[in-house]
Amino acid sequence: MNAIQTTHKLDFEACPWESMLGVDKNFTKFRIGTCEGLWQSTPTSYDILAVTNNQKGNGHFTDVIEWFENSCRRDKKSLRVLECWNKALKMHLIRKRGFSPEGKDNVIKHYKKMKVGG
Numbered sequence: 408m409n410a411i412q413t414t415h416k417l418d419f420e421a422c423p424w425e426s427m428l429g430v431d432k433n434f435t436k437f438r439i440g441t442c443e444g445l446w447q448s449t450p451t452s453y454d455i456l457a458v459t460n461n462q463k464g465n466g467h468f469t470d471v472i473e474w475f476e477n478s479c480r481r482d483k484k485s486l487r488v489l490e491c492w493n494k495a496l497k498m499h500l501i502r503k504r505g506f507s508p509e510g511k512d513n514v515i516k517h518y519k520k521m522k523v524g525g
Contacts, residue, residue: 413470440467452485479518487515
């Protein structure tokens, strides 16, 4: 059973990513419903390098964001989308999902630390 329940009740699946050069130790492949992509953890952030929805319009991208946002809140990290070359996605993340530009092609969303006792 998963730690959270997303909008479409989708599981988070992950496995090592094998690039053409072999297993990549920096990035991990993930799948949430019909969305799949690559992510990594750094000391300060969870980074999504790639994400695609193999069945557009079904809302599974919302579940991707929900999974990563929940993890960011839990671990007090930021969420970054790296090399966001799709301008429509970049603007969606900024205008609708609360991300800010970071450099030329990255976007970031910070999650404030919860205060103890309130």
